[in-house]
Amino acid sequence: MLTVGIDIGSRxxxxxxxxxxxxxxxxxxxxxxKNKDRSRSVFEAVIQKAGIAASAIxxxxxxxxxxxxxxxxxxxxxxxxxxxxxxxxLQPAVRTVxxxxxxxxxxxxxxxxxxxxxxxLNDRCAAGTGRFLExxxxxxxxxLEDFSRLYFDSANPCKITSMCAVxxxxxxxxxxxxxxxxxxxxxxxxxxxxxxxxxxAKRHTIEPDLAFTxxxxxxxxxxxxxxxxxxxxxxxFDYDPQLIGAYGAxxxxxxxxxx
Numbered sequence: 001m002l003t004v005g006i007d008i009g010s011r012x013x014x015x016x017x018x019x020x021x022x023x024x025x026x027x028x029x030x031x032x033x034k035n036k037d038r039s040r041s042v043f044e045a046v047i048q049k050a051g052i053a054a055s056a057i058x059x060x061x062x063x064x065x066x067x068x069x070x071x072x073x074x075x076x077x078x079x080x081x082x083x084x085x086x087x088x089x090l091q092p093a094v095r096t097v098x099x100x101x102x103x104x105x106x107x108x109x110x111x112x113x114x115x116x117x118x119x120x121l122n123d124r125c126a127a128g129t130g131r132f133l134e135x136x137x138x139x140x141x142x143x144l145e146d147f148s149r150l151y152f153d154s155a156n157p158c159k160i161t162s163m164c165a166v167x168x169x170x171x172x173x174x175x176x177x178x179x180x181x182x183x184x185x186x187x188x189x190x191x192x193x194x195x196x197x198x199x200x201a202k203r204h205t206i207e208p209d210l211a212f213t214x215x216x217x218x219x220x221x222x223x224x225x226x227x228x229x230x231x232x233x234x235x236x237f238d239y240d241p242q243l244i245g246a247y248g249a250x251x252x253x254x255x256x257x258x259x
Contacts, residue, residue, distance in 0.1 A: 001254060002018070003061070004016070004018075004061075005063065007063050008038055008066030008067055008070065009065050010065045011031050011101070012028055012029060013028070015045065015046035015246055016046070016243055017050050017052070018253075028243070039073070060072065060075075061075045061250065061252050061256075079106075080121075082245045082246075084115070084116045086244040086246075086249075087211045088113075089251045090244075094211045095109060096210045099213045099217075100128070100212075101129065102131050103131060104121060104122055105196075105200070109204065130214075130215055139173060146186075150221075151186055151224070152221060153183040159188055160191070163192060186221075190219075210232050210233070210235060211235050211237065212234040213245070215242040
């Protein structure tokens with residue numbers, strides 16, 4: 001039984017192939033404006049990586065911001081459901097998932113069966129998302145990959161007052177002009193993102209165990225800042241957090257075939 005989960009996000013496309021429930025291949029493709037068919041491209045990339053013909057795939061589930069752009073998928077499922085199913089398959093003890101992607105952030109509560117019982121979504125602006133960090137890193141002429149290291153180097157984080165990405169960009173330039181060190185500005189930006197997400201999470205019941213998913217979860221600085229703001233540690237799991245949505249979609253496809 002071969003299933004594929006495709007997650008078309010605002011900044012990247014992800015795909016995971018499962019064979020009898022085990023990962024056979026996975027891939028992440030960064031968004032490219034010239035590529036008008038991201039869903040087909042990432043699908044072809046994952047089956048090529050696995051060395052499997054498209055005709056051999058039994059079921060495909062698409063999720064994410066651009067899930068409707070995959071007409072070849074057998075089914076579309078929301079990313080909230082896919083992240084819940086994916087993390088439950090890896091860590092059944094998890095009851096709360098915080099997912100931060102390029103476009104939005106989500107807090108998802110699960111029951112013992114891995115079903116979504118509640119969720120909160122921030123998608124009104126870039127605040128608390130990967131986009132916020134991307135815009136401000138560009139304004140600082142720094143690689144986004146360096147943000148995590150700089151966060152841990154800082155002993156005196158700057159206070160960032162603007163959570164709008166546009167105004168924060170101007171604030172970053174002002175802080176640099178005033179002589180603030182890059183490491184302190186970066187730490188302030190990461191804390192601002194973590195505080196924004198934590199404030200949304202605190203409006204709902206945060207039950208352990210707690211998992212962090214999405215592309216931003218790879219940033220150890222954001223992870224540490226979130227743990228500090230929430231007052232709870234994140235559980236560890238042995239898989240790329242950016243692939244959890246696609247992985248959950250592939251698991252849902254396998255669930256469907258089993259039924």
